[in-house]
Amino acid sequence: MPQPDLTLTPAGPALAPRYSDRHTAAAGTPTPPPAAIPTPRNSYLRLFAVPGARAFIVGNLIARLPMGMFGVSAVIMIAGAYDSYALAGGVTATGMAAGALTAPWVARLVDRYGQARVAVPATAYAVLGHLVLLLCVHEKAPVWALFATTALTATSPNTGGMSRARWAHLLKGDRDALHTANAFEQATDELCFMLGPVVAALLCSTLFPEAGTLVGAALFLTGVLIFAAQRSTEPPVSPRTSAGSPLRVRGMAPLLAVFLATGAVFGSMEVVTVAFVDGPVAGPVLALQAAGSCAAGLLYGRAHRTARLRTCLAAMALLMTMPLLAASTGSLPALAAGLLLAGMATAPTMVTGMGLVQRLTPASQLNEGMTLAVTALLGGIAAGSATGGWAADHAPFAAFGFLIPAGAAALALTLCAATRVDGRA
Structure with a gap:
């Protein structure tokens, strides 16, 4: 029941109802709930509807495409300059081995200090390594220099893993949605590793041998910067524990x-x-x-x-x-x-x-x-x-x-x- 207000009238103070009779009469009726925002029926559209998801998806796609470009670009670039596919294969294999050794350590730093704080400098260092390798090949540096510089690219963060970690954070408790997100990430991996070599070969053959590495490095850095800028979807840093x-x-x-x-x-x-x-x-x-x-x-x-x-x-x-x-x-x-x-x-x-x-x-x-x-x-x-x-x-x-x-x-x-x-x- 609404409480009356004290108001002044020509006859003196008087009590007046706070609301009109019409509102008072309707006070007992329930207020209809606001109209619900329609949820997309398609499971993938529901993923894109998650607040902040589209921006980090775009950044991650840009960053992951070069993962399928760097290997082919390096082979074409090195084989063209040194006339040796064996050397090209050895250098790229060395880069992959170095990356496999350092990747868990980079990932541990990401978990401990956050994606943005670690991924951006790690990517910048890896991109610098790709550019130094490009310069060594262009200037036909000694063979040992190629093996040394390709190891500098080993700090590349696992962008696919960081994206999956964001989905796990955003969709916590929803196993069906997380399953869809994992499927989307896997399809993205396949797409990037299918298109990456084609794009790299096209750039190297139509422009110049170093074009694939240059474009790949630019895309990699740009994509990680866009991805890292989406702080609202970044998983929180967990307190440091003694867990092994x-x-x-x-x-x-x-x-x-x-x-x-x-x-x-x-x-x-x-x-x-x-x-x-x-x-x-x-x-x-x-x-x-x-x-x-x-x-x-x-x-x-x-x-x-x-x-x-x-x-x-x-x-x-x-x-x-x-x-x-x-x-x-x-x-x-x-x-x-x-x-x-x-x-x-x-x-x-x-x-x-x-x-x-x-x-x-x-x-x-x-x-x-x-x-x-x-x-x-x-x-x-x-x-x-x-x-x-x-x-x-x-x-x-x-x-x-x-x-x-x-x-x-x-x-x-x-x-x-x-x-x-x-x-x-």
Whole structure:
């Protein structure tokens, strides 16, 4: 009941109702709630509707595209200047090895001090390394200088891991939305590693050999600056604890072993496919695997029920036999179709695996945990590339090399079953 107000009238003070009779009569009726803002039905549109998400997605996309450009650009640049693909491959392999060693330490600093405080100077230092390498190649410096300067690029932060950490922070408690976000990130990885080499080769061939490295360095720094500027979505820095490496978390080491074997699938498949096709169409044919993975990842992200890791690995082991069977026919279109099918198993496997890493890793060490997974994956890619190259050189028959990725997929499944590392993302 509204309380009356004391008002002055010509007859003296009088009590008057605070509200009009109409409002008083309506006081007992409930006020209708405000109209709800419609929520997009598409799961990916709901991700983009998260406040601040679009800005950091754009920055991260710009920063991740060069990850697929630097390797090809360095090979073209060094091989053109020194007339040696062996030297070019050795220098790029050295850069990858140095990055694999330093990545967990950079990620630990990101967890401890924040993404913006660490990622920006680390990126600036890595970009400086790429530019110094470019100058050394342009001036035809001694070979040892190339190996020394490529190690300077090892401070590159794991932009994909930082993006996944933001989603884990923004979508905490919503497993379905986080699953969709992980699928989107995996599809982004596939897209960048599919487009990056194409863009790099185009720039180096149409402009000048150093163009790919220059453009890649500019995009990398610009993207990280845009990404780091979105402070509203940055995960808070957790208090420093005495917790050891995420490697000590129960189940993490066996899971990383599965990532190592999975990386061998990717590395060997790339080498044996290039060796089998042996022509200018090798790139487009190989890109079909990434295209299949990208499409499957986006579809998997919309699924309401996720698969267990063992199920994903079993599907990958089965589908990795498709390129082997297709190559046995000697038909290039058949191989292209086989690679497309094989690629459809890789993204769901990676999405589920990364989801398990997020579940096992403490929130205060999330960047470090995911970077360890990426490091294991890169180690597997390097081992798979070496094994695939040996198989291609010593193959008793043309399709022999495709036994390597099929065997690596079977090994990943066996490790998962033997160590009982399983679960849904």
